[in-house]
Amino acid sequence: MRTRLLAATLTALAAVSLAACSSSGSGSSSGSGSDKATSAAGSPTTSATPATASATAPSDAATTPAAPAPGSAAPTADGATGAPVPDAGASGAPAPAKPAPPADAGLPAKPGTDLTAKLVSALDAIDPAIVGGKPDQAVDRARNQCQSIYQSPKDKQKLADLANQRFTSADHPQGFGPDTAAKINEALLATLCPPPR
Template identity: 50%
Template sequence: MRRHHVIIALTGAGLLALTGCGSDSDAPAPGKTSAPASTVPSTGPSGKPSADPSAARPDTGLPPSPAPAQRAAYLAALDAIDPEIVNGKDDKAVSRGLDQCQSIKGEKDPAKRLAGANQRFIGPNHPDGFGPVKSALIVAAVQANLCPTY
């Protein structure tokens, strides 16, 4: 019973933290300007388009790939929630986390963020997701480790 109370408290704290992150204003922050996205593909030194996937990330709204320490902390956080979330597929878990960052940035409704995480993060024994409590913890782990500025 005590574990249940801790999970509920952490979920509530995570939701409160996520709720305070949004802004209803469409205006850019002071000192920041928005530039139109370039449609010209980046090119390498040879003049050929770059194969670096992180070069395209700013246009897609995804954060850059995490540094090794960030990646390890993120995977450890997911394993602490439920080992089945990663399930030995580290790259897939990171990819899903980066996709969730895009949802965090674009979706202001916390309930829709949680629903998206519940659909995105699935496992062999959880084909319909891990439920609202674990989804809230997953969203908190994603935001803390992969996209803290969102």
């Protein structure tokens, strides 16, 4: 039994020595391997198993690049894989929500002198009491009405109601009525308001 164990130990050590010599390329003779085997034979406590022999064998994994897994793209010299960039819509992720418009969307900037004169003239053509000699007040009301037209361009009834609430005078505290309100909205669209969406 001891002889068999000794023979197995010597065989394993010889295999380890040969593997080490062939992988290092040191060119040492095979005699050195047998010397190591002989010195190991003199020590009865040394027992190498095939598992130990494989554990002590040098690994070439550090020097050879690993092959890419099947189905994956091989990396290129610049680190890119060459794989197509996934499309956000194809991934099944929901599309980003449309951002809400800013609070001042549709509110035109304060008009210059020429545009103010054009707006006042258009409103005076409908009814001089709409401006009532207060062009700055008429411009402020017109700008706010433009914002409402921008936000609800198809709701004619709502826009007429808002025009009647905004454009009032001492003689018309409830506004100028639905027909005049519709004409005010048309005049604002023709002069001051940005085009509706």
